[in-house]
Amino acid sequence: MGESVAEATITSWLKEVGDTIESDEAVFEIATDKVDSEVPSEVDGVLVEKCFDVDAVVQVGQTIAIIETDGDEGSNASSQQPEPETNEVVNEPAAVAEVEKTITKAQDTATPIVNSDNRFYSPLVKNIAKQEGISQSELDALPGTGKDGRVTKNDILAYLDTRGNEPTKSEGKEKVETTVTASKPAEKAPSSTPIVASGDDEIIEMTRMGKLIAHHMVESVQTSAHVQSFIEADVTKIWNWRNKVKKEFKDREGENLTFTPIFMEAVAKALRDYPMLNISVQGDKIIKKKHINLGMAAALPDGNLIVPVIKDADQLNLVGMTKKVNDLAGRARENKLKPDDIQGGTYTVTNVGTFGSIMGTPIINQPQVGILALGAIRKMPAVVETPEGDFIGIRYKMIMSHSYDHRVVNGALGGQFVKAVKDYLEAWDTDREI
Numbered sequence: 374m375g376e377s378v379a380e381a382t383i384t385s386w387l388k389e390v391g392d393t394i395e396s397d398e399a400v401f402e403i404a405t406d407k408v409d410s411e412v413p414s415e416v417d418g419v420l421v422e423k424c425f426d427v428d429a430v431v432q433v434g435q436t437i438a439i440i441e442t443d444g445d446e447g448s449n450a451s452s453q454q455p456e457p458e459t460n461e462v463v464n465e466p467a468a469v470a471e472v473e474k475t476i477t478k479a480q481d482t483a484t485p486i487v488n489s490d491n492r493f494y495s496p497l498v499k500n501i502a503k504q505e506g507i508s509q510s511e512l513d514a515l516p517g518t519g520k521d522g523r524v525t526k527n528d529i530l531a532y533l534d535t536r537g538n539e540p541t542k543s544e545g546k547e548k549v550e551t552t553v554t555a556s557k558p559a560e561k562a563p564s565s566t567p568i569v570a571s572g573d574d575e576i577i578e579m580t581r582m583g584k585l586i587a588h589h590m591v592e593s594v595q596t597s598a599h600v601q602s603f604i605e606a607d608v609t610k611i612w613n614w615r616n617k618v619k620k621e622f623k624d625r626e627g628e629n630l631t632f633t634p635i636f637m638e639a640v641a642k643a644l645r646d647y648p649m650l651n652i653s654v655q656g657d658k659i660i661k662k663k664h665i666n667l668g669m670a671a672a673l674p675d676g677n678l679i680v681p682v683i684k685d686a687d688q689l690n691l692v693g694m695t696k697k698v699n700d701l702a703g704r705a706r707e708n709k710l711k712p713d714d715i716q717g718g719t720y721t722v723t724n725v726g727t728f729g730s731i732m733g734t735p736i737i738n739q740p741q742v743g744i745l746a747l748g749a750i751r752k753m754p755a756v757v758e759t760p761e762g763d764f765i766g767i768r769y770k771m772i773m774s775h776s777y778d779h780r781v782v783n784g785a786l787g788g789q790f791v792k793a794v795k796d797y798l799e800a801w802d803t804d805r806e807i
């Protein structure tokens with residue numbers, strides 16, 4: 374689902390248990406904060422188990438469904454053969470102590486793990502708890518770091534790392550009771566602030582995508598040290614050139630020539646000049662990206678945003694860039710983007726000028742380290758320098774706002790990059806053919 378996607382919501386099951394499934398046939402539908410998509414089967418077989426229900430939030434990497442193929446019967450039979458060997462091992466004196474320890478654990482875990490106190494446990498967490506002998510009371514006492522306080526795989530594995538240090542059974546019981554008491558306020562924390570509304574106010578539930586976007590925006594601000602640089606660009610040459618060629622371009626290519634592909638071309642060139650902005654951060658290491666994949670923030674009909682990606686943007690000419698921009702923007706408006714269309718971005722551009730804003734301070738699209746906001750193009754009086762002297766003229770100006778991650782991008786690099794974009798735009802060849 375892409376490096377920035379950690380979870381998805383199951384929106385519907387297209388197959389039921391017992392249904393025959395062919396390879397590449399859609400089994401269920403999922404939704405992320407970026408795109409809705411059908412998930413196809415990679416094999417032919419029969420759906421034998423659904424691990425999650427509709428509206429369940431599933432982490433990337435978790436098993437969602439089990440499909441039985443023609444070769445499963447043989448593998449199941451072979452997997453059951455080692456049982457006699459297991460019985461022999463149990464009879465060895467060296468294993469007696471371990472067996473007694475396992476039986477003691479089993480006494481506390483005889484009852485299957487169930488959801489309790491409004492806490493949902495995924496099948497993966499339940500399975501780990503069962504295998505490791507974690508009781509229901511222990512699991513209920515474990516603070517969760519997942520959505521709505523859910524216990525994640527990492528939470529239970531971290532607990533197992535320290536669980537072996539338990540002193541005695543009685544001390545462990547006291548410790549569990551203390552943990553339960555301490556964890557209760559944390560579980561109630563999300564709803565601790567009451568909603569204040571008068572009788573005439575309308576309370577609107579946030580959409581699923583809205584909630585996810587809000588979460589990622591807060592997470593980005595907490596992750597990156599945001600710094601902004603602003604610069605003004607004179608785009609008069611581009612304005613006049615586009616007016617001159619746009620009708621011919623429309624007649625020949627069947628596409629509208631907007632300003633967006635022109636700006637994207639300049640950004641791609643600047644990233645080639647300053648590759649240390651085409652990076653991501655992982656811990657204390659910097660990952661320098663080989664490809665320049667430009668994210669293009671686009672507004673959806675419901676008001677949410679999506680960021681389709683132009684792959685290898687520096688390899689496209691202006692005609693190719695225009696066709697790619699128009700294709701992604703059109704499919705974004707129609708909710709027809711595919712998962713691959715929103716993956717792999719290395720730098721993002723957002724056009725706040727579309728809504729009349731002259732500038733903005735955009736939030737970085739993690740795990741990238743920079744995002745450029747393009748303000749509205751306005752006619753402004755400006756000093757024009759000529760060999761005959763300076764005079765005041767009417768020019769088309771645009772303010773660009775560059776937000777970057779100050780952990781790895783200093784002010785000099787952040788300013789030099791946006792200055793390079795400005796220089797490419799202002800040096801536009803008015804005799805350029807397209």
